[in-house]
Amino acid sequence: MSQRGRLTIREVAEAAGVSAQTVSRVMNNRPDVAPDTYERIQRIIAEIGYSPNMLARGLTQGRSHVLGVVAIGLDYFGPSHVLTGIDQQAAELGYAISLNLIHRPETGDVPEILSGLFARQVDGVIWAIPQVGSNLDWSHHLAQHLPVPVVLVGGMAGQTSLPSIGIDNRAIGRLATEHLLAGGARNIGLITGPQNWWEAREREAGWRETTASSPFGDTSGPIFEGDWTTASGEEGLHRLLAASPTMDAVFASNDQMALGVLHAAHTLGRRVPGDLSVVGVDNMPEGSHFWPPLTTVHQPLGDAGVLAVERVDDAIRRLTSRRSFPNAMEPLTTQLQPKVIVRESSRPAI
Amino acid sequence: MSQRGRLTIREVAEAAGVSAQTVSRVMNNRPDVAPDTYERIQRIIAEIGYSPNMLARGLTQGRSHVLGVVAIGLDYFGPSHVLTGIDQQAAELGYAISLNLIHRPETGDVPEILSGLFARQVDGVIWAIPQVGSNLDWSHHLAQHLPVPVVLVGGMAGQTSLPSIGIDNRAIGRLATEHLLAGGARNIGLITGPQNWWEAREREAGWRETTASSPFGDTSGPIFEGDWTTASGEEGLHRLLAASPTMDAVFASNDQMALGVLHAAHTLGRRVPGDLSVVGVDNMPEGSHFWPPLTTVHQPLGDAGVLAVERVDDAIRRLTSRRSFPNAMEPLTTQLQPKVIVRESSRPAI
DNA sequence: CTGAAAGCGCTTACAG
DNA sequence: CTGAAAGCGCTTACAG
Numbered sequence: 134m135s136q137r138g139r140l141t142i143r144e145v146a147e148a149a150g151v152s153a154q155t156v157s158r159v160m161n162n163r164p165d166v167a168p169d170t171y172e173r174i175q176r177i178i179a180e181i182g183y184s185p186n187m188l189a190r191g192l193t194q195g196r197s198h199v200l201g202v203v204a205i206g207l208d209y210f211g212p213s214h215v216l217t218g219i220d221q222q223a224a225e226l227g228y229a230i231s232l233n234l235i236h237r238p239e240t241g242d243v244p245e246i247l248s249g250l251f252a253r254q255v256d257g258v259i260w261a262i263p264q265v266g267s268n269l270d271w272s273h274h275l276a277q278h279l280p281v282p283v284v285l286v287g288g289m290a291g292q293t294s295l296p297s298i299g300i301d302n303r304a305i306g307r308l309a310t311e312h313l314l315a316g317g318a319r320n321i322g323l324i325t326g327p328q329n330w331w332e333a334r335e336r337e338a339g340w341r342e343t344t345a346s347s348p349f350g351d352t353s354g355p356i357f358e359g360d361w362t363t364a365s366g367e368e369g370l371h372r373l374l375a376a377s378p379t380m381d382a383v384f385a386s387n388d389q390m391a392l393g394v395l396h397a398a399h400t401l402g403r404r405v406p407g408d409l410s411v412v413g414v415d416n417m418p419e420g421s422h423f424w425p426p427l428t429t430v431h432q433p434l435g436d437a438g439v440l441a442v443e444r445v446d447d448a449i450r451r452l453t454s455r456r457s458f459p460n461a462m463e464p465l466t467t468q469l470q471p472k473v474i475v476r477e478s479s480r481p482a483i
Numbered sequence: 484m485s486q487r488g489r490l491t492i493r494e495v496a497e498a499a500g501v502s503a504q505t506v507s508r509v510m511n512n513r514p515d516v517a518p519d520t521y522e523r524i525q526r527i528i529a530e531i532g533y534s535p536n537m538l539a540r541g542l543t544q545g546r547s548h549v550l551g552v553v554a555i556g557l558d559y560f561g562p563s564h565v566l567t568g569i570d571q572q573a574a575e576l577g578y579a580i581s582l583n584l585i586h587r588p589e590t591g592d593v594p595e596i597l598s599g600l601f602a603r604q605v606d607g608v609i610w611a612i613p614q615v616g617s618n619l620d621w622s623h624h625l626a627q628h629l630p631v632p633v634v635l636v637g638g639m640a641g642q643t644s645l646p647s648i649g650i651d652n653r654a655i656g657r658l659a660t661e662h663l664l665a666g667g668a669r670n671i672g673l674i675t676g677p678q679n680w681w682e683a684r685e686r687e688a689g690w691r692e693t694t695a696s697s698p699f700g701d702t703s704g705p706i707f708e709g710d711w712t713t714a715s716g717e718e719g720l721h722r723l724l725a726a727s728p729t730m731d732a733v734f735a736s737n738d739q740m741a742l743g744v745l746h747a748a749h750t751l752g753r754r755v756p757g758d759l760s761v762v763g764v765d766n767m768p769e770g771s772h773f774w775p776p777l778t779t780v781h782q783p784l785g786d787a788g789v790l791a792v793e794r795v796d797d798a799i800r801r802l803t804s805r806r807s808f809p810n811a812m813e814p815l816t817t818q819l820q821p822k823v824i825v826r827e828s829s830r831p832a833i
Numbered sequence: 834c835t836g837a838a839a840g841c842g843c844t845t846a847c848a849g
Numbered sequence: 850c851t852g853a854a855a856g857c858g859c860t861t862a863c864a865g
Contacts, residue, residue: 189842422713539858
């Protein structure tokens with residue numbers, strides 16, 4: 134027995150009366166083992182409950198079967214749903230996940246996190262951080278200094294040469310606004326997320342395009358910059374109505390801010406959707422029980438997580454079979470499409 | 484250079500003109516290195532960007548500097564907040580986190596997860612799964628088959644001989660109910676979580692104790708068993724009022740169900756808190772912007788995660804210095820206390 | 834204060 | 850189909 138009393142391949146080999154690498158062959162499902170030897174070893178493994186030391190295996194194979202996942206704090210709705218998809222698909226494909234949460238999207242910890250991942254010999258990295266401020270700069274750093282495949286998921290998708298899975302955020306803005314126009318809105322206000330967030334800017338661009346080119350002329354209303362919180366949505370409605378008392382609809386860039394809008398509308402005695410239609414983004418579970426139930430735009434975040442794992446896995450396999458170089462994946466960006474979930478906070482199409 | 488072009492301790496040693504284990508001493512901050520040797524090696528390490536292979540280090544040291552974290556899906560409010568605390572404190576203490584999400588609290592995957600963790604040589608395990616149905620049985624399995632320290636956090640705390648960090652769930656029920664009584668409620672209904680969840684039963688017990696022994700006689704109202712979802716809270720209020728039309732307060736076992744209650748109250752034309760006081764549990768961020776803002780009971784979940792990491796780390800250190808055995812930690816349970824957050828959905832103390 | 838030797842538990846060529 | 854040898858990149862005693 135080895136240190137800490139764990140079983141090693143040698144104990145199995147002795148018990149089976151074979152050499153260690155015959156056991157190794159069985160553990161790795163190699164074809165070149167005699168059927169009865171194979172069965173005998175399998176039985177012994179099951180009996181004594183042997184499982185190979187992945188640290189040792191990793192050392193010889195040059196791969197750890199671990200995926201590094203870097204995500205922003207789970208307080209944001211998006212990342213935690215992406216993480217669920219990542220976890221599921223990673224388990225499916227036999228990877229463990231090394232989780233690294235960062236606290237602010239523009240953190241300074243990136244080099245430390247990368248070197249930690251690097252030291253642990255992760256086979257690949259999934260980078261699930263929204264693009265905020267100038268943090269896109271990292272990605273170059275990332276591509277150059279990590280000798281393993283990296284896939285971006287979420288906010289940074291499509292903005293670098295790295296392969297990525299993203300959501301079409303401009304379409305989010307377009308779909309929400311088109312829905313409001315269809316319901317008769319002609320003065321559509323916007324509560325956007327922080328301007329340094331790419332996702333916020335894209336959603337805003339979708340709103341802008343759609344209001345500008347509507348058949349009813351320019352239907353764009355006032356703008357307020359929130360910070361994703363419910364409180365900022367609440368403040369936002371007050372400001373927006375002060376700027377344009379005739380505003381008849383609001384597109385809020387996430388559900389939490391939309392909730393703040395609903396709250397403020399109650400306080401102000403504005404009926405939703407009678408006086409004011411409201412649309413959010415995210416489709417958080419509580420949304421269908423807001424008062425009134427919130428119309429929102431759903432993003433397929435779990436799918437994005439699943440796809441991200443498949444993409445790194447592809448790259449890792451290609452790399453292992455020596456047919457390619459670390460970040461020589463096709464720099465493919467997959468854009469997933471959002472869809473509107475119509476509930477009662479917006480007037481239905483006329 | 485080694486495979487995959489990574490730098491090894493040998494490259495550093497050659498560049499510095501010393502042996503490998505002198506470099507090793509520097510990497511591990513051993514005191515017995517000549518000051519100038521130390522500095523020279525440090526400089527070279529920084530220059531060429533060497534970082535040690537943790538797989539190899541783990542193999543020799545018999546520890547991985549990885550903590551296995553087993554948690555239930557992040558859709559539940561509690562676990563994702565616990566995870567945030569865990570991540571933060573693990574980073575602080577130099578551990579990586581190997582995340583394993585399970586989908587249902589009574590999953591059958593436990594043996595697979597444990598053997599995966601075991602194979603990866605985790606130094607310790609944090610088990611953040613609520614106690615549901617008979618899944619407490621695992622914990623024995625867990626304690627016996629894992630040769631490393633385990634700490635329970637959340638629902639299973641205090642129910643086994645394993646060390647654990649928990650929240651006083653009975654106090655949650657008591658505090659919520661006392662608050663309602665203080666506001667003048669005399670017929671307090673309960674929307675409980677699923678009966679097979681220990682946390683739900685404890686909160687119910689707190690409610691039951693408090694209503695039964697109130698100075699105003701038995702103030703317990705009707706009970707409805709929800710499933711933690713907003714929809715079940717909504718259905719719950721209808722059922723409760725059907726059973727007892729004079730009910731003047733509801734304690735909902737989480738905020739989501741409380742939201743459903745608020746929603747149903749609007750639909751039924753019951754004023755909150757005028758006709759009906761409502762209290763939830765969790766203090767989710769949106770709660771302060773419900774209509775009306777929700778009174779709730781806060782649980783210090785982040786703290787629980789931090790404490791859990793400290794507890795395993797203690798045990799790991801003790802084990803490493805060979806002064807103890809794997810699960811010979813004091814089987815200490817730390818109970819953290821909840822507190823009421825008073826907002827507008829409940830009548831203030833008279 | 835520093836180094837040569839051995840070993841952690843596996844897998845990868847190389848023989849046979 | 851199976852095994853003896855060497856090595857992955859570190860660290861742990863043991864010398865000096």
